[in-house]
Amino acid sequence: MEIRYEMERIGHDVISIKSYENRNFFFKIISRIQWLNTLIVNLLIQKKIRKIKRQVDHVFMIRGVYYNSTTLDSLKKQWPNAEFVLYLWDSLKKSNYRINIKKYFDRIYSFDQKDCNKFNFLYLPMYYNPQFEVNEENKTIKYDLIFIGSEKRDRYFVLKKIQEDARRNNLSINIFLRFSYLGFFRKKVFGGKKYRMIKRNDFQFRNISLDEVVQKYQSSRCIIDIENDLQSGLTPRTYEVIALGKKIITTNSDIKNTSFYNKNNVLVIDRKNPKIEPEFINSTKVMYDKKDLYSLEKWLKEIFNHE
Structure with missing residues (x-):
């Protein structure tokens, strides 16, 4: 949430879309079942995308490990002229991407120098709150x-x-x-x-x-x-x-x-x-x-x- 607040403070108009609004006990149980968690996350995101009628200049995503090709295609269709940027604050070794994420984004940043060298990402260290x-x-x-x-x-x-x-x-x-x-x-x-x-x-x-x-x-x-x-x-x-x-x-x-x-x-x-x-x-x-x-x-x- 601090990212949104800081973006607004420096002058951006921000629409924030969360995977879960409230990670209660039920959702924590579901998160242990990966296929079910992925299904629910993508259904929720796609529903939220359809409700947004405004055009945007940038689509900025952090991690996005659970988003499937249907969700990413929906984002590209909703905002065809937007620049798509992804930031990875987990190493790819730790994450389990089931799709080719590179084809969906104009730029991909990572905090992991080794991943940047291997996959030609842009290196950007993390930040302090x-x-x-x-x-x-x-x-x-x-x-x-x-x-x-x-x-x-x-x-x-x-x-x-x-x-x-x-x-x-x-x-x-x-x-x-x-x-x-x-x-x-x-x-x-x-x-x-x-x-x-x-x-x-x-x-x-x-x-x-x-x-x-x-x-x-x-x-x-x-x-x-x-x-x-x-x-x-x-x-x-x-x-x-x-x-x-x-x-x-x-x-x-x-x-x-x-x-x-x-x-x-x-x-x-x-x-x-x-x-x-x-x-x-x-x-x-x-x-x-x-x-x-x-x-x-x-x-x-x-x-x-x-x-």
């Missing part, structure tokens, strides 16, 4: 390390190793690892031997507001980032850290290829054997240069002012 543009730093530090995110793949086990290493080094750590009750049950019962030992107390079963995320990050020295091991692009958390002027500890070695990489601010760790260096935590951080390059406003202008 404007709420992370905080002018004053919180002087009250409660934690040396913090992680906020959802449980995906091996994150739980990587965080457990980080937590153990932090305690050995007398470093305080706060972990907010969000999980759904259904997801916890599935992992616990059907996830195999290694998941039988997971504990309910290790997870949070509630959403966290963006304001609370900002507040928790501000009260911590370093922010932990554990990327999905199926993709190489940098996560939004990376750019949130830049906006806040904090240090980051990440498992994503691709961060070393960025213009903002500085060993005083960024520590790359091995997800299989993560080691936290206390001297990194306590060292003086360096200010990030030109952090506005990763703002949402800059991101949108790059997309819509493309030449």
Whole structure:
């Protein structure tokens, strides 16, 4: 939703079409059944498209992994003169596109440099939400390390190793690892031997507001980032850290290829054997240069002012 608000703020007239208006428990169950989820998403989108009578200059889609050829053909028919732009904030390795998406779009951007090199997409890193543009730093530090995110793949086990290493080094750590009750049950019962030992107390079963995320990050020295091991692009958390002027500890070695990489601010760790260096935590951080390059406003202008 912040994308729409920012587009309107900088002068665009926006029509927003969501796959689901309200992802309630029923739709979360359906989303586990891929063919049924795809069918419902496309029927809903096609219904919404038919209700729109205005012409538009751009059709901007994010991911669009569930949209079938019928839906995309409907969009092209509805707005034949519009420029079609797609942004991928998941790697193709992680996504499951069943159609040739390239033929439907005039431009395709991706946050994943490897996908850009392989499929000739345009590379565009992700952005930070404007709420992370905080002018004053919180002087009250409660934690040396913090992680906020959802449980995906091996994150739980990587965080457990980080937590153990932090305690050995007398470093305080706060972990907010969000999980759904259904997801916890599935992992616990059907996830195999290694998941039988997971504990309910290790997870949070509630959403966290963006304001609370900002507040928790501000009260911590370093922010932990554990990327999905199926993709190489940098996560939004990376750019949130830049906006806040904090240090980051990440498992994503691709961060070393960025213009903002500085060993005083960024520590790359091995997800299989993560080691936290206390001297990194306590060292003086360096200010990030030109952090506005990763703002949402800059991101949108790059997309819509493309030449």
